[in-house]
Structures are given as C-alpha cells and as structure tokens.
C-alpha cells in the first residue's frame with residue numbers, strides 16, 4: 031500500500047522530485063504530508079523564519095540584504111557606522127554558518143554580534159519616519175512565488191507566524207510594500223523602541239538571535255491564541271537554529287521542516303539533510319512549499 035501512496039505524491043507534488051530537493055526519509059515526508067492533508071487547513075499553522083527564508087539569498091549574483099542590512103542606508107546611518115556594521119558581518123556571519131561549530135559554541139558570539147550592531151544603530155538616532163523610504167530604496171526581495179504563498183495561507187485562514195532574529199519594523203515594511211501583510215500574519219522579532227519624537231532609543235524585549243529562538247517560542251509563540259488548536263506545523267528556515275521555532279507548539283501532531291540551504295552547500299549538506307525533513311539546495315523560489323501547501327489545504 032505504501033508504495034502506491036508514494037507514487038501518489040510523485041504525481042501530486044512533482045516538485046518534490048526535483049534534484050535540488052533532498053530528503054533523509056522520503057516516506058516519512060510523504061506520510062506527514064498525507065496526515066496533514068487529511069487533517070486539513072483548519073488544523074495547520076505555518077512557522078517561518080524571515081531573512082534568507084522568505085527573502086532571497088541572492089539575485090543576479092548579488093546578495094539580497096537582510097533586515098539589518100537594509101538599515102545600511104545614508105538616510106539612517108553614517109558611513110563610519112556602515113563600515114563597522116559590515117566589519118561585524120564579515121567577522122560573525124562565517125561563524126553563524128560554520129558547520130564545524132556547535133550551536134552552543136556559537137551562541138555567545140551571536141549575542142556579541144547582535145548587541146554590538148544594535149548599539150551602533152541606537153547611536154545613529156535612526157528616525158522611524160525614514161524607515162519606509164530606506165526599504166523602498168533597498169534591494170530587499172522576497173523569494174519568487176511569495177505572493178502565492180502568502181495569499182493561499184490567507185485564503186485558507188491558516189495563521190503564518192514569522193519568527194525572525196532580524197528587525198521587526200523593517201520586516202513589516204518589507205511585507206507591507208510587497209502587499210502581503212495580511213491579517214493572518216503574526217510576527218515575533220526584534221522591534222525598535224522609539225522616543226516621542228520618533229528617534230530610536232532602544233530595542234524592545236529580550237534579544238532574539240539565530241540560536242535562541244527556542245526561548246522565544248516558549249515565551250511568546252506558545253501564548254498566541256490564533257495558533258492554538260493547530261497541531262500540524264509546516265516550518266521553514268535557513269538556519270539550524272530555526273528548527274527550534276516550533277518548540278512552543280503544545281500537543282503537536284505532525285511537523286514538517288523545510289530548510290533552505292543557501293550557502294556553504296558542500297560543507298553543510300549532510301548536516302542539513304540530517305536535521306531538516308526536506309532540504310532545498312540553492313533554490314531561490316517558494317515552489318516546493320507552495321506545492322506542499324496546495325496539496326494539504
């Protein structure tokens with residue numbers, strides 16, 4: 031019977047047969063997708079990372095900016111600050127993606143990175159009313175097929191939790207300008223705290239970085255009413271740290287994790303295949319998540 035089922039997904043979700051799609055255990059993936067399809071849209075929630083998961087990694091050979099890097103605009107920060115933020119990126123990003131170090135090992139270094147960048151941003155007295163312009167003039171770009179993804183979840187009334195270690199205010203502006211900031215979208219991120227005159231003075235709440243999403247999941251996501259009664263989770267991420275974003279889902283039944291492997295493909299392939307259920311290698315599109323969603327909702 032199983033063999034017939036498996037041929038079925040091949041026919042119904044041919045996107046899963048592409049050579050850029052890697053799976054440790056294809057039959058587990060298919061069984062999970064079937065279980066989610068039988069339970070339906072009313073039992074589903076989608077939890078996604080933002081930078082380099084919903085946004086592209088690169089376009090025409092050029093890196094697409096993360097929410098932090100969108101702030102690298104003369105309207106908001108001066109040249110000296112921009113230089114320092116880039117130096118920090120060059121120091122810490124290779125550590126973030128280093129397959130030879132554990133998350134535990136990376137954690138204090140990520141705190142160092144985020145803390146220094148946020149302090150530099152605060153010193154610049156960034157103005158809230160200039161964020162939209164900076165986003166507009168940036169090369170921020172969501173993955174191809176993003177509109178189908180957001181629109182389908184809205185139509186099917188499936189909540190989408192975007193869980194990002196980026197900057198929430200910038201993230202919101204990116205999805206607003208792309209016309210997909212729908213009412214079913216919920217965001218957990220680092221939000222800016224502005225004074226009465228609209229000048230950045232701090233970041234709100236506990237810092238979220240790549241490797242402490244589990245804490246945020248337990249303290250924030252688990253309390254979100256709209257996510258309750260939805261035990262099936264489709265999780266999307268590009269970092270191994272993103273795998274903990276669903277840790278706050280109580281009484282989960284089926285979780286399918288999809289990982290975008292954007293960078294250091296050879297070094298990280300094995301680790302990603304071991305960790306995510308579905309790995310998308312150098313895929314700048316939402317084709318596979320969209321095909322799965324179309325099937326299960």
Ligand code: TMP
Nearest residue numbers: 079080081096098143144147194195196
């Ligand atoms: P994410 O959780 O939405 O993916 O956002 C975190 C990403 O932001 C992470 O992969 C590293 C990146 N980042 C920058 O690009 N520049 C920075 O200054 C910082 C602190 C993080």
Ligand code: MG
Nearest residue numbers: 079081082268
């Ligand atoms: Mg990311």
